[in-house]
Amino acid sequence: MKAVDDETCKVVTPGDVIGKASELSSGKGTYVSTDAGGVKLVYAALTGSLSLRSPSDSDKRLIAEVTGHKAHGAVPEPDCIVLCRVKKVTPKMASADILCVGEKAIKEKFTGIIRQQNVRETEIDKVDMYASFRAGDIVKAMVRSLGDARAYYLSTTKNELGVVSAESSAGEKMVPISWTEMQCPVTGQIEQRKVAKVEN
Missing domain, CATH: 2.40.50.100 (RNA polymerase II/Efflux pump adaptor protein, barrel-sandwich hybrid domain)
Known part of the structure; x- marks a missing residue:
């Protein structure tokens, strides 16, 4: 540049x-x-x-x-917290549309990428992207840096970051039951996610 x-x-x-x-x-x-x-x-x-x-x-x-x-409108900057919707998951990363910066909605379209090494703090080499995120999930993440071609590199390594809202295959909003699992309240089906710790 x-x-x-x-x-x-x-x-x-x-x-x-x-x-x-x-x-x-x-x-x-x-x-x-x-x-x-x-x-x-x-x-x-x-x-x-x-x-x-x-x-x-x-x-x-x-x-x-x-x-x-x-x-x-609001623009993502390094170290700020964003909410984004996952679009696509691959073995190495998840791409998402950034919806909000802090509590402010954005007017432009910004894309975020959560790479395998930025999902969690420990056992990075064992991270399974498909067991962490699914398309449609709403994720709370921190902006690490500006990546390439208007895509921001995002991180969910902190406990309070990760999936905050997800739908089950039955179309119901799932409930977090652990750091790594969410459950459908209707079918009881359990799905794996990188769950954001809920603040009391």
């Missing part, structure tokens, strides 16, 4: 490189990530106007900020 060089009224989109973290400080609407060459870069986290402002403390670096366009 091309680095942003003209700062005046520059419009950026998620994933655009703004500059090196050694030269710029990350402000609102931006985040820092390391590229393939090990260089820390400042990226745009949302669609909007880029501005560089002078630092208020001893830090000599200019602060990069992106002001979002209100028409775009």
Whole structure:
């Protein structure tokens, strides 16, 4: 991706490189990530106007900020919590449409990907994607980073993250009965899932 060089009224989109973290400080609407060459870069986290402002403390670096366009609604950013609907599950990952960022609905279409290594904290190599998610499941996840082609990498490794709502084959909303199982209240059928811990 091309680095942003003209700062005046520059419009950026998620994933655009703004500059090196050694030269710029990350402000609102931006985040820092390391590229393939090990260089820390400042990226745009949302669609909007880029501005560089002078630092208020001893830090000599200019602060990069992106002001979002209100028409775009909420936009996923690294470390925020999202709700998404699973579209497709493969042996290595699940793809999902992001529905909400925090408690705010989004207006644009954003895709999230939960990779096998980001489903749970332990025994990562034993994770069965088909026993963790099914198409149609509503999943609470954390945004790890901006992936490729407008797809965000999502994580459900924390206990409170995972499937929050799922339908059984009978079309009923299932009830969680353990960390790994949900049950249909009508048929009694048990299905496996990566269940989100319910907060009391």
